[in-house]
C-alpha cells in the first residue's frame with residue numbers, strides 16, 4: 001500500500017513520516033530500530049522488460065559490529081547460480097529445482113561491473129571469486145573484496161556497486177521472468193554475514209536457502225509505466241518518468257532481504273486484519289480466488305500474532321505467480337510472499353491456505369529470527385512446518401484439515417509424516433544444507449521430520465507449554481540469528497526439564513523411533529493341580545503391572561468364576577528411546593493403561609483377571625507421530641477383532657490408498673518442492 005496509508009502499524013510506533021537529510025535520505029517506519037541494521041542498501045534498478053535484464057547501482061552502508069578488525073568483505077552473487085551448467089547449483093541440482101527444469105535458453109547471471117568506495121577509490125580489479133564450500137572454480141556465486149584499509153570495530157564502510165543482471169526464463173529456483181511477469185529475488189550483490197570472527201558467505205547450493213543481516217532498504221525500481229508492482233516494505237512514491245516507464249520507490253526497515261514483482265496483469269485485492277494491511281496480487285485467470293487468498297492471509301496473520309508473538313511490520317503482500325512461472329511460487333521474503341494455485345482448485349483441497357499460512361510463517365522463522373539456513377535449515381523450514389501443522393489443524397481440522405474432498409480426509413500432519421516415514425534415517429536433522437545424502441533427505445530433514453519431531457515434543461510437554469516456548473523464543477531471539485542450541489535452551493527453560501536426551505536423538509542422530517506390540521496372549525487358568533496352589537489376583541480395576549500384583553487380594557484359582565492370565569510384550573524396535581503408553585483392552589470393556597519409559601529393548605506386562613485380553617495398543621492416542629510404523633502398534637489376541645484402533649486403521653487405509661495413486665505421489669513431491 002502507499003506508504004502514507006499504512007497508518008495502522010505506524011501509529012503504534014508514533015510515526016512521524018520524515019525524510020532525513022544526507023546520502024541515506026529515507027522515510028521512517030519504526031521510531032526505534034528493531035534490529036542491529038548492519039547491512040543497509042540504497043538500490044536504483046531499471047528493468048529491461050524485453051531482454052529480462054536488470055541494470056542497477058547499489059550503495060551499501062555496512063557497519064562493523066563484530067568487535068574485530070575486518071580486512072575484506074564477502075558478497076553473494078546469487079544469480080550466477082544460473083549462469084551455466086558448471087555452477088555448483090547446477091551441478092548439485094542437475095538443472096532441476098523445486099520440480100522445475102531450467103530452460104535451455106533461460107539462463108541468468110549477474111555481473112558486478114564496477115565496485116568503488118565512497119572516496120571514489122575503484123576496487124573492481126581486486127574482487128576475487130571464491131568457493132568456500134566446494135572449491136568449484138566455475139562457481140561464481142561468492143566473491144571477496146580485500147579492503148585497502150582495515151575496517152575497525154564500530155566503523156562503517158560505504159560501497160558502490162554497478163551491476164547488470166539477467167533473469168532466468170521462466171522463473172527458476174524462486175526468481176525470473178515469464179513474458180511480462182517478473183519475480184525478482186536474490187537479484188542484487190548482497191553482503192554476507194560476519195559472525196563468530198569470520199565471514200559466513202556460502203555459495204548458492206541446490207539445497208539451501210539464505211542467511212543475511214538486517215538493515216534498511218531504499219529501492220527504486222523502474223518498470224513499464226503500465227505495470228503494477230509489489231515489493232518488500234512500503235511504497236513511498238511512484239513517479240511517471242514520461243518515457244513509458246515509472247519508478248516505484250519502496251522503503252523497508254529491519255529486513256534482511258528485498259524482493260519485488262511486477263506485471264501489467266495483476267488484479268489487486270486489499271484487506272486488513274489486526275494491525276496488518278494485506279495486499280494480494282492475483283493473476284487474471286485466478287482473480288476469482290482473490291478473496292480466498294485474502295482470507296488465508298488474514299488467518300495466517302491472526303494465528304501467528306495470537307499464538308507466537310507480534311508481527312512488527314505494517315503490511316503483507318501475497319503474490320500469485322503467473323501460469324508457467326511456478327518456479328517463483330511458494331517462497332518467502334520479508335513482508336512479501338508468493339503463493340500458488342490452479343484454476344478450479346476445490347475449496348476442500350486447501351493448497352492455497354496451506355501455502356499462504358506456510359509462507360507467512362516464514363516471516364517469523366526466516367525473517368524475524370533469521371537463522372542460518374545454509375547450516376541449520378530446520379530452524380526455519382522445520383519450525384515453520386510445525387507451526388503450519390498446528391495452525392492448519394486448528395483452523396480447518398481436526399480431521400481433513402489439508403484435504404477434505406470427495407470423502408477423502410487428510411491432515412497436514414499425515415502428509416508430513418508420509419514423507420518422513422520413507423526417509424527417516426538417511427541423515428540427522430542438523431547438517432549443512434548441501435551436505436545431506438540427497439535432495440530428498442534435505443527436504444525431509446528440513447521440513448517434514450522436524451515438523452513431526454516438534455509435534456511429538458508438543459504432545460509430550462503439552463500444547464500450552466510449547467506455545468509458551470515459541471512466544472519466549474520469538475521475543476528473546478528476534479533479530480538475533482539464533483542457533484539450534486538457543487532454541488533447545490528456551491525449550492529446557494520453559495519446560496523446566498533438561499531435554500538433551502530428546503534433542504540429541506531427534507536432531508543430532510538418525511535414530512528412528514518404533515515401538516510395537518510384539519505379542520499378546522490370554523489363557524484360562526486351569527483348575528489347580530498339585531499342592532497348595534494359590535494365585536495373587538489383581539482387582540479388575542487396577543490390573544497388574546510389571547508382573548507384580550498391585551492388589552493384596554489373594555484368590556484361589558478354583559473360585560467360582562473363571563480366571564485368565566494375559567500378557568502383552570512391547571518392543572522397542574528403533575534406537576530412539578522415548579516414553580510410551582500402552583492400553584490393554586479386555587473383553588468386559590475394561591482398559592488398562594500402562595506407562596513405560598521405553599529405555600530397554602522390551603517390556604512385558606502380565607495380568608490375571610476374570611476377563612480375557614482382547615487387544616493391546618502402544619501409543620493409543622497417537623501422541624508420537626515420530627513412531628515410524630503405526631501398523632505394528634496394535635495387536636489383537638487370535639480370534640478377537642482389533643476394534644480398539646479404528647482411527648489407526650482408517651488412517652492406514654487412506655495412506656495406503658493414496659500411496660498407490662501416482663497423482664498423489666506427484667502432489668506430495670510438489671508440496672515438498674514448493675516450499
Ligand SMILES: [Zn+2]
Nearest residue numbers: 358381384675
Ligand atoms: Zn518454507
